[in-house]
Amino acid sequence: MDSGEHVRAVLREPALQGLWAAAREALASPKQPPTFRLELPDETARQAVGELYGRPMWGQGTRISVSKLDEAMRARFGTGLAEALQAEAAGPSETAESGPEEVLRAALDAQGLADEPWAQPWIAWVLRYGRVAADELPVVARRSARVLAAMNLHGMPRIWTSRGELAGLTGDPHLLDDGTTTSRVVIKAASLAHEQAAPSNDRERRALWERCGVAPDGVADTTLTWALPLSGNDPWSAGIRQRTELGLPAHLTHLDLRAAPPRLVEPDTAIAICQHPRVLEAAIREGIRHPMLCLSGPPTTATRALLGRLISDGATLHHHADFDWHGISAAHAVQQFGAEPWRMTATDYRNAVDQAAADRIDLSNLVGTPVPTPWDPALAELMSTAARAVEEEQLLPQLLADLREGL
Known part of the structure; x- marks a missing residue:
């Protein structure tokens, strides 16, 4: 060269x-x-x-x-x-002789995106509906292509960044704020790449950004953790370990994960994942220092980022959730990261329902659309038949016993 x-x-x-x-x-x-x-x-x-x-x-x-x-x-x-x-x-993508289509195609080609199936439809859309001034087109094309090259445009994301960090790759951390020209043309390319309709409201835009591995910001989404056995000797790891010594959980943001060392835990570290904060709180109160993550609902982008890091480190994940359809959906989400079911079989559910009846505990009706349980197909069938929801709190003694024994 x-x-x-x-x-x-x-x-x-x-x-x-x-x-x-x-x-x-x-x-x-x-x-x-x-x-x-x-x-x-x-x-x-x-x-x-x-x-x-x-x-x-x-x-x-x-x-x-x-x-x-x-x-x-x-x-x-x-x-x-x-x-x-x-x-x-003054390269070929921005010469006076280059037409608008050539400018856009050259910008994509410089990032290795010109042959993507969404490229030509996106170029046609930008030229017809993008509302990009001719004198701004070269800069918008170049910046948009750089941003798109750093996004996840295939499958589910494994690496996450905030929208501000993504925009910062071009030198302007506000480049992708809602309403900007670059944000508009980038989100259109993302919708074409993922073969879905362009978002029409804030909720749909956020969902599409997240589908591309982009969090709205670096601080709002958090993941609740307890007693992570961080292997680093750096100040960040020491700070998280100090919270454990104080009996305090750690809410990790995307910025926290950015500041973390490349490796978080040693291979084969067992991590328990629960759905209800009550489980994690009970473990802290009883002095159980088994590493834990708490979802508190659908996995946030920060949780997904942390799960990806832990799996890359060789950790083993064990997931438990409420026996309702929201809990089963959460189980599907974390199993995409290789998490193994933990007390989530048909037998576990049947025992929980029987125990509730013996203790005269009223269980809520199971509502919503049934969700398959491929790890144990009998579980979804039994839940539909019994039509009762079982929250994690009712299984607290068994879950805490597992954590004491180290899963």
Whole structure:
């Protein structure tokens, strides 16, 4: 690879797109500021910028000196910052001779997306309904393609990011706020990729973002945990362990997980997953330090992110839920991450119903649409026949006994 090709490869590096976008804005400013603010959304971006700039990067952002960045470019590639960015901007995707369709297709091609089945319908939609001004189209196309390349457009997501962090890849953390041009065209591409109708309200937009592995923000969604045996010696891990020593659970956000070390737990660590916070609270009160996660409803994006991390570490997940159709749906969701049922068989359900009758406990009627239980088909059939819901609280003694014995 010659120096010119090397420069072009670096200019197209996804982790550096925020740097190049911020540098372009600084150079285009009439005042030519000596430094500019750069968002560093994740460890990949921090490492890539640090290697290029010549010093380690920490935290969520930093200030970059234009002159020092120019010196780093000249030392590494033999060309200055302005020259490299001008050469890249004058590429075939943005020449005066390129038509609107070619601009969009070239932007997708630069990110390896031009041959996706949704690409041509998306291009046609942008040109006809996207409401993108001609002079803005090259920038919108380039930014949208970079964002789409970082999203999950196939199957279910395993890696999660916040919308602000995703937008930060282009240098503007507000780029994907609702109502912006880039947000509008990106969400249309996402709907085409996942073969569903374009969202028409906030709830549908949020669901589609989440389908693509994008959380609305980095702090609202949390996952409730207890006694995670974190293996790291870093301050973050020590802080979570300290909460356990104090008898306190930890609500982890996406930002928490971003700050966490690459490995959380040792392989084969057994993690119990419950649905009701009452179970986790009881374990804390009785001094049971078995690692636990609590769903408190459908898994949040933060919970999904944590489950993915734990499975990657080689942990084993054991899931219990209420014996109602919402609980069965939650069981399906966590089983996508390899979780194993824990006291979730037809026999467990029958015993719980019989025990409730013996203790003269009134069980709620089982309502809603039945959900299959492929791990034990007899369970769904028995639940439909008995038509009674059993909450986790009624199984608390058995669940706590399992946790004491270590599952």
